[in-house]
Amino acid sequence: MSVLRWPIDPVVGTGSANKREILNIITLELIALVKEQYNLPWLGTHGIVHWSRVYDNGIKLAKQEDVNGRIVQLFSIFHDAGRTNEHWDRNHGKRGADLARELRKYCALDDSEFDLLTIACELHTQARTHDNLTVQACFDTDRLDLGRVGTVPDPDRLCTPLAMDPKTIDWAYRKSIVDDKLPATPFGLKKYWNE
Numbered sequence: 001m002s003v004l005r006w007p008i009d010p011v012v013g014t015g016s017a018n019k020r021e022i023l024n025i026i027t028l029e030l031i032a033l034v035k036e037q038y039n040l041p042w043l044g045t046h047g048i049v050h051w052s053r054v055y056d057n058g059i060k061l062a063k064q065e066d067v068n069g070r071i072v073q074l075f076s077i078f079h080d081a082g083r084t085n086e087h088w089d090r091n092h093g094k095r096g097a098d099l100a101r102e103l104r105k106y107c108a109l110d111d112s113e114f115d116l117l118t119i120a121c122e123l124h125t126q127a128r129t130h131d132n133l134t135v136q137a138c139f140d141t142d143r144l145d146l147g148r149v150g151t152v153p154d155p156d157r158l159c160t161p162l163a164m165d166p167k168t169i170d171w172a173y174r175k176s177i178v179d180d181k182l183p184a185t186p187f188g189l190k191k192y193w194n195e
């Protein structure tokens with residue numbers, strides 16, 4: 001287990017979208033707890049490899065002003081964690097949100113931020129978009145990883161300007177079709193186990 005990164009400093013926003021620094025808040029302990037309850041293959045279509053790419057997408061999209069980098073990070077690990085099958089699983093977003101509530105103390109968010117995390121998890125497959133830009137970015141992080149199941153992300157199904165940028169879609173798509181294993185630093189962690 002790694003040293004817990006807790007308490008967490010807030011995401012540093014400088015006011016300039018290019019200079020925003022996003023601090024990692026996902027810990028090995030949180031990953032272990034999510035893994036313990038996950039019902040599907042850990043390295044499967046909706047498992048840790050997908051989540052870690054969703055995380056990478058989130059770090060990129062959080063460069064947009066008004067996108068909360070801590071919420072998008074935590075969305076990556078919770079949004080599919082309650083799945084019971086790899087296909088159509090209508091209530092998995094709600095179960096992901098419920099899991100986040102169970103593991104609330106591992107989520108370095110204030111209550112209003114935590115509400116947005118649970119909203120993003122609950123609605124990520126059912127809503128086309130949302131009023132809140134961070135929730136939109138959460139939806140985008142997941143939809144940008146559709147290449148793994150043979151689908152090129154559709155800009156009409158994306159929400160934030162950076163996600164809709166053809167360069168972002170191309171970047172995410174290439175990564176989703178060639179990477180069948182964890183990136184070198186999943187969830188921003190230098191040390192990781194994947195068994």
Ligand SMILES: [Fe+2]
Binds near residue numbers: 093
């Ligand atoms: Fe999902």
Ligand SMILES: [Fe+2]
Binds near residue numbers: 046050079080142
């Ligand atoms: Fe997903």
